[in-house]
Amino acid sequence: xxxxxxxxxxxxxxxxxxxxxxxxxxxxxxxxxxxxxxxxxxxxxxxxxxxxxxxxxxxxxxxxxxxxxxxxxxxxxxxxxxxxxxxxxxxxxxxxxxxxxxxxxxxxxxxxxxxxxxxxxxxxxxxxxxxxxxxxxxxxxxxxxxxxxxxxxxxxxxxxxxxxxxxxxxxxxxxxxxxxxxxxxxxxxxxxxxxxxxxxxxxxxxxxxxxxxxxxxxxxxxxxxxxxxxxxxxxxxxxxxxxxxxxxxxxxxxxxxxxxxxxxxxxxxxxxxxxxxxxxxxxxxxxxxxxxxxxxxxxxxxxxxxxxxxxxxxxxxxxxxxxxxxxxxxxxxxxxxxxxxxxxxxxxxxxxxxxxxxxxxxxxxxxxxxxxxxxxxxxxxxxxxxxxxxxxxxxxxxxxxxxxxxxxxxxxxxxxxxxxxxxxxxxxxxxxxxxxxxxxxxxxxxxxxxxxxxxxxxxxxxxxxxxxxxxxxxxxxxxxxxxxxxxxxxxxxxxxxxxxxxxxxxxxxxxxxxxxxxxxxxxxxxxxxxxxxxxxxxxxxxxxxxxxxxxxxxxxxxxxxxxxxxxxxxxxxxxxxxxxxxxxxxxxxxxxxxxxxxxxxxxxxxxxxxxxxxxxxxxxxxxxxxxxxxxxxxxxxxxxxxxxxxxxxxxxxxxxxxxxxxxxxxxxxxxxxxxxxxxxxxxxxxxxxxxxxxxxxxxxxxxxxxxxxxxxxxxxxxxxxxxxx
Amino acid sequence: xxxxxxxxxxxxxxxxxxxxxxxxxxxxxxxxxxxxxxxxxxxxxxxxxxxxxxxxxxxxxxxxxxxxxxxxxxxxxxxxxxxxxxxxxxxxxxxxxxx
Numbered sequence: 001x002x003x004x005x006x007x008x009x010x011x012x013x014x015x016x017x018x019x020x021x022x023x024x025x026x027x028x029x030x031x032x033x034x035x036x037x038x039x040x041x042x043x044x045x046x047x048x049x050x051x052x053x054x055x056x057x058x059x060x061x062x063x064x065x066x067x068x069x070x071x072x073x074x075x076x077x078x079x080x081x082x083x084x085x086x087x088x089x090x091x092x093x094x095x096x097x098x099x100x101x102x103x104x105x106x107x108x109x110x111x112x113x114x115x116x117x118x119x120x121x122x123x124x125x126x127x128x129x130x131x132x133x134x135x136x137x138x139x140x141x142x143x144x145x146x147x148x149x150x151x152x153x154x155x156x157x158x159x160x161x162x163x164x165x166x167x168x169x170x171x172x173x174x175x176x177x178x179x180x181x182x183x184x185x186x187x188x189x190x191x192x193x194x195x196x197x198x199x200x201x202x203x204x205x206x207x208x209x210x211x212x213x214x215x216x217x218x219x220x221x222x223x224x225x226x227x228x229x230x231x232x233x234x235x236x237x238x239x240x241x242x243x244x245x246x247x248x249x250x251x252x253x254x255x256x257x258x259x260x261x262x263x264x265x266x267x268x269x270x271x272x273x274x275x276x277x278x279x280x281x282x283x284x285x286x287x288x289x290x291x292x293x294x295x296x297x298x299x300x301x302x303x304x305x306x307x308x309x310x311x312x313x314x315x316x317x318x319x320x321x322x323x324x325x326x327x328x329x330x331x332x333x334x335x336x337x338x339x340x341x342x343x344x345x346x347x348x349x350x351x352x353x354x355x356x357x358x359x360x361x362x363x364x365x366x367x368x369x370x371x372x373x374x375x376x377x378x379x380x381x382x383x384x385x386x387x388x389x390x391x392x393x394x395x396x397x398x399x400x401x402x403x404x405x406x407x408x409x410x411x412x413x414x415x416x417x418x419x420x421x422x423x424x425x426x427x428x429x430x431x432x433x434x435x436x437x438x439x440x441x442x443x444x445x446x447x448x449x450x451x452x453x454x455x456x457x458x459x460x461x462x463x464x465x466x467x468x469x470x471x472x473x474x475x476x477x478x479x480x481x482x483x484x485x486x487x488x489x490x491x492x493x494x495x496x497x498x499x500x501x502x503x504x505x506x507x508x509x510x511x512x513x514x515x516x517x518x519x520x521x522x523x524x525x526x527x528x529x530x531x532x533x534x535x536x537x538x539x540x541x542x543x544x545x546x547x548x549x550x551x552x553x554x555x556x557x558x559x560x561x562x563x564x565x566x567x568x569x570x571x572x573x574x575x576x577x578x579x580x581x582x583x584x585x586x587x588x589x590x591x592x593x594x595x596x597x598x599x600x601x602x603x604x605x606x607x608x609x610x611x612x613x614x615x616x617x618x619x620x621x622x623x624x625x626x627x628x629x630x631x632x633x634x635x636x637x638x639x640x641x642x643x644x645x646x647x648x649x650x651x652x653x654x655x656x657x658x659x660x661x662x663x664x665x666x667x668x669x670x671x672x673x674x675x676x677x678x679x680x681x682x683x684x685x686x687x688x689x690x691x692x693x694x695x696x697x698x699x700x701x702x703x704x705x706x707x708x709x710x711x712x713x714x715x716x717x718x719x720x721x722x723x724x725x
Numbered sequence: 726x727x728x729x730x731x732x733x734x735x736x737x738x739x740x741x742x743x744x745x746x747x748x749x750x751x752x753x754x755x756x757x758x759x760x761x762x763x764x765x766x767x768x769x770x771x772x773x774x775x776x777x778x779x780x781x782x783x784x785x786x787x788x789x790x791x792x793x794x795x796x797x798x799x800x801x802x803x804x805x806x807x808x809x810x811x812x813x814x815x816x817x818x819x820x821x822x823x824x
Binding site for chain 2: 209210258259260263264265272275278356357
């Protein structure tokens with residue numbers, strides 16, 4: 001307080017003027033030269049001194065521009081605050097967040113005593129703070145000073161107290177010393193090694209729809225293979241499999257890659273041929289002779305391709321057969337009809353798509369005289385040779401040798417085989433075929449595993465030629481079979497044509513089974529073989545007794561037709577009408593028969609030896625015949641019963657004899673083979689393929705029944721004529 | 726198993742067929758293996774046709790993955806180029822179809 005008063009005095013002492021009065025009274029008055037001269041009255045004038053809180057330094061006439069009135073206006077109140085001293089302190093209230101945190105921290109670091117002292121000092125501060133609040137604002141500056149002094153005091157106290165507790169280690173300002181030592185630093189070394197980078201390749205691919213599909217298909221195949229392997233597990237097999245694999249791979253690497261182009265090469269060859277023979281191919285597909293409209297009823301044969309091969313140049317075409325599955329594939333057998341000049345034989349298979357080279361080539365030592373392709377297995381071809389052998393070729397296997405071959409031991413014919421034909425599989429599902437030869441035997445061959453087993457079906461005997469020799473032996477003159485054909489529906493009945501010009505109708509016995517006891521009607525359905533060869537209609541008989549066992553194969557001649565004066569070259573049943581067949585011979589005639597009647601229905605004289613006749617597959621009344629003078633004759637009985645509707649020389653040179661003719665089952669073409677080894681393909685003009693005209697309002701009936709009725713009508717006409725005459 | 730000689734014979738026949746200017750066999754990477762034409766022409770044909778065949782095959786298979794390209798025929802004013810693709814090889818024949 002005392003200090004405060006003193007300060008006040010010192011402050012007031014700064015005022016100029018009136019404070020000088022006290023000084024002049026106490027000392028000898030020395031009049032300064034610039035002292036004011038005042039009268040006594042003025043000297044005795046009392047001046048009232050008021051102590052206000054106004055700041056003497058504060059301006060008293062502050063004017064401010066007032067926008068409202070647009071003039072300068074004096075401000076009434078001027079701030080009188082004068083700051084004498086300010087110091088920024090670092091006191092914080094105890095209850096604030098920061099205060100509490102510090103308090104907590106200090107408690108943790110120091111003991112509880114320190115906290116108490118700190119609190120005291122804080123409290124002391126607070127006390128000091130409270131008191132100066134009361135006086136007026138002018139004492140603020142003094143308060144500041146006071147607070148500062150108190151703070152210093154507190155700090156000193158704190159310092160003093162810090163030295164006292166001994167359980168806390170502190171760095172001693174005076175005694176503390178740092179000791180440092182340098183450790184040995186190992187020198188740093190870089191160890192590097194460079195390796196060869198792994199080989200890198202760039203891989204890029206596209207993920208197309210089909211690539212994904214291919215990947216899936218491969219996966220499937222792999223899985224299937226694994227399954228198969230699991231099923232057939234044998235350690236031995238695995239070993240051999242591995243060996244085989246090794247062999248295969250070594251072979252593959254050795255062999256030239258060219259073999260893989262084979263498929264593509266085939267396709268390209270066909271394309272090249274198609275280009276060369278483009279016009280022919282177009283004709284084959286699309287050309288229809290428009291001139292046929294103007295020719296009454298006659299038709300023409302348009303020559304298309306010509307097939308020939310160097311190797312078969314001098315060999316005559318002895319047999320032709322279309323393949324049942326692939327309609328553009330046909331087989332040609334080459335051999336020789338000349339008795340004196342007998343050489344090798346060839347079997348060629350051509351496709352219409354490639355007229356310049358055959359698809360398959362097989363050669364044999366003996367001339368091929370006949371061939372047949374199996375209907376159900378179109379890769380099996382059976383051939384009959386001039387030396388009496390028969391052989392079966394399998395087109396699926398690449399060997400040029402036949403898969404089955406007959407030999408002298410296995411019952412080959414002793415004379416040339418003139419005709420072979422496949423038949424239905426026998427009871428054990430073995431393939432079998434029949435062959436006919438000039439040695440008079442008709443033999444049935446069965447393919448059992450890897451052998452040909454033969455069974456003589458029948459021996460052709462010339463009737464009325466048995467001569468009695470001594471000891472009661474009967475010597476039969478053997479007839480020579482030259483052609484035969486099986487009935488379309490009754491497969492154990494067939495026709496055989498002979499060299500003498502006779503045609504025999506034969507019914508074949510099949511091996512019988514051992515049956516004991518009477519048969520009842522319930523057995524009828526399971527009996528495949530007839531017990532009595534004459535019975536044709538089992539249903540007519542309710543039961544039959546069977547009690548024999550017989551292993552003999554005996555067939556029976558049903559009928560004989562005196563067909564021709566010379567050897568019968570071909571015999572064929574009509575594809576639609578089950579009763580009609582046709583025969584041709586070197587005696588220049590073609591005859592059409594009804595097998596129930598001994599005399600022919602139709603006879604045609606063609607002025608030259610007829611090599612072959614063939615029914616058309618699309619009509620029951622159309623057939624073609626070829627003669628040795630190089631002409632092809634096409635007949636349609638529905639149009640013209642007496643004459644051919646087409647009579648055309650087909651082969652270029654007149655010396656060329658045509659030997660065979662075959663209709664294609666699907667396309668309107670025929671192939672004609674001659675004795676020079678050429679095969680010509682001809683297209684039938686529309687007139688030759690006429691279907692019965694539909695009358696207005698009537699539906700055109702299609703199907704075999706129509707064909708049958710068509711032929712029936714014709715036959716009936718003929719029969720009526722015959723009965724009349 | 727098709728023997729090497731048969732394929733060789735087929736290729737010979739194609740080459741000697743009427744109107745055929747040249748044949749060549751190209752592998753899967755477009756490198757000609759066998760040719761009857763001169764080198765520069767072969768290389769040119771091989772490169773270009775190889776790409777075209779891949780494109781054509783990709784087109785066909787994209788439309789139906791179970792389908793596949795059998796052959797490609799390009800007819801131009803002067804001649805016809807026939808390409809038959811195989812699994813690993815490409816057979817190219819240039820023919821002058823006589824009209």
